Amino acid sequence: MDESIWETGEIFKNEEVLNEHYTPDEIPEREEESAELVRGLRRVFRGGEPKNMFLQGKTGQGKTATARYVLDEFEKRASQHDIDVETIFQSCSNHSSSYHLACNLVERFTGTDPNGHPQQKVFDKMYAVLEERAENIVIVFDEIDSIGEKHDILYDIPRARDNNDIEDTKIGIIGITNDSTFLQSMDPRTKSSLYDGTIQFDAYEADDLQNILQRRVEKAFLDGVVENSAIQLCAAYAAQDKGSARQAIDYLYEAGDVAIDHNSSTVTDEHVREAEERVNKRNVTQSITGLTVQDHLTLCAVVSLALDGNEPARTRQVYSEYSNLTRSIDVNSLAMDRVRDHLQDLDMIGVIDGELRSGGSEGGKKYYWQLNTDIGATIEVLQEIDRLSDLMELIASRGNEQLSRYS
């Protein structure tokens, strides 16, 4: 092995602040959203109940960071006001139902998992546990969409006091979701009677991202190492794609590594370009390679439609493309309902994005699907999967001209 690969380079000063789990100490780009949250919480200081709210927006929009930041402030101020407050931050990403989520909360505070008991019993236990903790509790359910269609916990907690499941403790819920269909899937009347609204986190624009990166650069990198144009390029790439701060920060971090690989003492545009490719490829590889054959075939159909400029596409369109593809390589073809399930699965992991919209003549709401990952990187990764290489060649040859636009 070449010794130089072990070089640490003179680029970073404190790269930990580029990690996912770092909570920024200011979030000026989300001032309005934070203020909205504060309005819901400050009632507690006047003896009122905290509002139940949802935060919604695509991934990387600062929802988790904003919630953490505001709740920290809330706790600090509560102790200044001498008000008994506890905030509970609960990630839901590993919990596929309300029941599991409630079990997890109970286990978290008692050390005993009530799994196996009837749901009402688990909820009662949860209330007993919460009631012991503080007079005012705010629970953040982050990535609440993971609980799927079983929303009981979101309906039950806000009613707990009216139902006498809880006597004194006031509980507020902040639900965070990346998936716009989740809130649409809740019962609208119940939602509007129990929740005071949704705070929307719109995608960051390039100049927001630049400011976010600038602040991070000052903390993470040695002075003067990152060229200004390199920051702008990271921001521009992320803005063009999803407007995600996470993505912008990932590019920046990787660009630092690329600079070290090139033995450079500065981070340049060229390094950012290489970093962008590395990060996209890695993200796509992570989400795609472990999937089933039928997931892959469904994804190939979406890619194929994307290459032809035919997205977002209805389930029926994706199915028709899927059928063409499976026929052409002679593999077992599933029924449309099953392909829809695979589309949902791909949506869950963020490879594609499904949106419910009112459908034309037939009425009712229909799903529209589109690719959510970088198309060039997606094609590359799919081509590297053995059993798909023939199929991808077919798709790529058909879309060769379009493909060249992306590479």
Ligand SMILES: Nc1ncnc2c1ncn2[C@@H]1O[C@H](COP(=O)(O)OP(=O)(O)O)[C@@H](O)[C@H]1O
């Ligand atoms: N306005 C901001 N200022 C500083 N950092 C931010 C800002 N918005 C997002 N981030 C950072 O970007 C990353 C993604 O943000 P996060 O809150 O996890 O997004 P979401 O929960 O919406 O997916 C985190 O590392 C977070 O610290």
Ligand SMILES: [Mg+2]
């Ligand atoms: Mg989050």
